Amino acid sequence: MSRRSVLTAAASAVLLRPAFAAADKPVERILVERVDSKYNTILVYRRGSYVTMTFGYNRRLYTESVANTEDDLELPVTYTRYMTATLAYAQELDRILEIGFGGGRIAWYLHRHLPKVQVTSVELDDKVVELSYKYFNVAPEDKFDIKIKDGRVFLMGIEDQYNVILVDAYRGPFVPFHLMTKEFYILARSRLRAGGVLAQNVEPSTMLFDASIATLQEVFEQVEFYVAGKNVVTVAYDGARRTKADLHAHAQDRQGTYGFRYPLPELLSARRFLEGEPRHEALTDDFAPVEALRAIEQHNTKWVEP
Secondary structure: OOHHHHHHHHHHOOOOOOOOOOOOOOOOOEEEEEEEOOOOEEEEEEEOOEEEEEEEEOOEEEEEEEEEOOOOOOOOOHHHHHHHHHHHOOOOOOEEEEEOOOOOHHHHHHHHHOOOOEEEEEEOOHHHHHHHHHHOOOOOEOOEEEEEOOHHHHHHOOOOOEEEEEEOOOEOOEOOHHHOOHHHHHHHHHOEEEEEEEEEEEOOOOOOHHHHHHHHHHHOOEEEEEEEOOEEEEEEEOOOOOOHHHHHHHHHHHHHHHOOOOOHHHHHHHEEOOOOOOOOOOOOOOOOOHHHHHHHHOOOOOOOOO
């Protein structure tokens, strides 16, 4: 499947139930809190039973996380469901790492379904974590750990290995550059156990989409894709490509054991492949993300009230 085919599929994919269902009378969205942290302008909105964490960046608003306060296991944002498809790939499920906590929807969903599995999430912004505790029904529990640190720095400072690594860190419309380079993926790969898998959410219309694919393909033997609404979840692992029959059998076994809210066998229907050679050279640390660093240094001075 060509890159164009992936993007077309992403644009035409049938979405699951939207976060805000139609009602006889529209429910007003209310701003309940704004926090200016070192890294973000964070706005929390409420609409009925749903809360939304939004980041303001360069005069625009970007939805970071959505939660249903009356349904703890709902994942209202489509791509977050497909991030959990990695559970069908991992040989074992003992330790899961997430880079980019946000409102904690993915990490909390995994923790609730896998209470005996160590789930660790790494978040750069401590204010994001504070707001997730306050509004998103997340709480400290055994086997559920949040580290306040840059995700790459965290990986460099540990020797632990994980069955699944999920990368879901964004600043505005872009993944932080240092979480997309060849050096980062080599580091992440070294923190995977045998039979482990890495997944990353990348918005397909960005200029770095082709480059991120090429970089993953240079580090991992297999790179696959899940069309998830307007996003594409990339899944990378080593070894031979998993056959459809093998992957579905594994997904059905895991689904029967853990009873995931979003069934793994159904999620696998969005699996896609890209054929042919990469259309871009791999990204490396040689390029410095100067503009992103300046934005942080200026404490979001580009942010203008909507």
